[in-house]
Amino acid sequence: MNATCPWCNAPRDTGPTCPKCGAIYAKAEAIKTHGRAVAVPAVPEVQIEQAAPAVSLDVENPQDEWQLVEDPGLEWKFCVGAIPIAIVLALVFHASGLFASLQRIFLTMPVHELGHATAAWLCGYSAIPTVWKTLVPETRGFIAPVVLLAAFGYMGWRGWVAENRIVVGVACGLVLLQLLFTFGISLKTARMIVVFSGDGGGMILATLLMGSFFFGKRTNLYKGSLRWGFVVIGAVAFVDIYTTWVKARFDLDAIPLGSQDGMDADPLVLVQEHGWTLPGMVNRYTILGILCLVALALVYAWGVRRAARERDSRLAERTAEGQENARGIGA
Numbered sequence: 001m002n003a004t005c006p007w008c009n010a011p012r013d014t015g016p017t018c019p020k021c022g023a024i025y026a027k028a029e030a031i032k033t034h035g036r037a038v039a040v041p042a043v044p045e046v047q048i049e050q051a052a053p054a055v056s057l058d059v060e061n062p063q064d065e066w067q068l069v070e071d072p073g074l075e076w077k078f079c080v081g082a083i084p085i086a087i088v089l090a091l092v093f094h095a096s097g098l099f100a101s102l103q104r105i106f107l108t109m110p111v112h113e114l115g116h117a118t119a120a121w122l123c124g125y126s127a128i129p130t131v132w133k134t135l136v137p138e139t140r141g142f143i144a145p146v147v148l149l150a151a152f153g154y155m156g157w158r159g160w161v162a163e164n165r166i167v168v169g170v171a172c173g174l175v176l177l178q179l180l181f182t183f184g185i186s187l188k189t190a191r192m193i194v195v196f197s198g199d200g201g202g203m204i205l206a207t208l209l210m211g212s213f214f215f216g217k218r219t220n221l222y223k224g225s226l227r228w229g230f231v232v233i234g235a236v237a238f239v240d241i242y243t244t245w246v247k248a249r250f251d252l253d254a255i256p257l258g259s260q261d262g263m264d265a266d267p268l269v270l271v272q273e274h275g276w277t278l279p280g281m282v283n284r285y286t287i288l289g290i291l292c293l294v295a296l297a298l299v300y301a302w303g304v305r306r307a308a309r310e311r312d313s314r315l316a317e318r319t320a321e322g323q324e325n326a327r328g329i330g331a
Helices: 025-034 062-068 072-094 097-122 143-161 165-183 187-196 199-214 226-250 266-272 278-330
Strands: none
Touching: 072 097, 072 199, 072 226, 072 278, 097 143, 097 165, 097 187, 097 199, 097 226, 143 165, 187 199, 187 266, 199 226, 199 278, 226 278, 266 278
C-alpha cells in the first residue's frame, strides 16, 4: 500500500479518504491503475457501544435498604418529628379525663398485659395474655419455652444468613436471658418478675415500638406503614404508664393499690407477697423508665443522623447528575 494519496500525493491518512483532496483511496488507486473506478464492496462500519454496567440491588443487604426510600428528604422530616410529636400528643390526651381512659383501655392495657406475658414466657410459663388479664399457670411448662427458643434460634439464623451481626447478637442475648430466667431463678422470683413486668415490661415494649420507626425499610413496618401505628401505640402506652410512677414520686397515694374483679393490682401484689416498700417500688419503675428514655434517645439520634446522611448523599448525587447533563448539553 502506498504511503501517499494516489490522487494528490499527500501523506496517507488512516481513514478511507484523503483529508487533503477528499479522494477515496481505493477508487483513486483503481483509476490510476485501470483508468476507471472499480466497485469496492462497502465495508459496514460497526459501532460497538459499551454496555452500561448492570446495577444489582440486593434488598437483603441492610446497607441497601435505603434505596427503597423514594424521598430521603421527606423521610428525614418524618424521622425528626414522628416520635416527639407522638409523645406530645400522648401527653395532651393523657391530661384529659375522657381521652386518658380511652388510651388506657384500648392502647395501654394490651401493652401492659403483653409485658406480663413476655416475662412469663422468658421465665418458662405458658402464659396467655388477654385484654385485662394475663393467665399464668402455677408451674413452668414445656411448650412455651421450646417455642420461644425456636423463635430466637430462627431469628439468629436469619441474621446469620443476612450477615447481620446485630441481629445475631440480639438473638444470642435473648437465648441467654431465657435460659437464665427459666433455669437460673426460683419460682417465687420468677412470679415477682412477671408481676413487675406489667408496667415494667410495658415500658420496655413501648420503647421498642417507638424505636422500630427507624428500621425495617424492606418490611411492612415501612412499606405497609405499620411503623406509624407502632409509634402511636408505643407513645401512648409509655406516657400512660410512666406518668403514673412520676406522680407517685411526689404522692404515694397515686400508686394503684386497689383490686378489680377480685384481682389485686400489681403494686399491691408486690407489696403484700414480695415485701416491696412503696418508695423502693416507685424508684424501680422510674429508673427503668429513665433507662428506656435514654435508650430511645440514642436510637432517635442515630435514626435522624442516618436519615440526614442519606438525604445529603442523594442530594449530592442529583446535583452531580445535573452538572453532568448541563456539560453534555453545553458540548
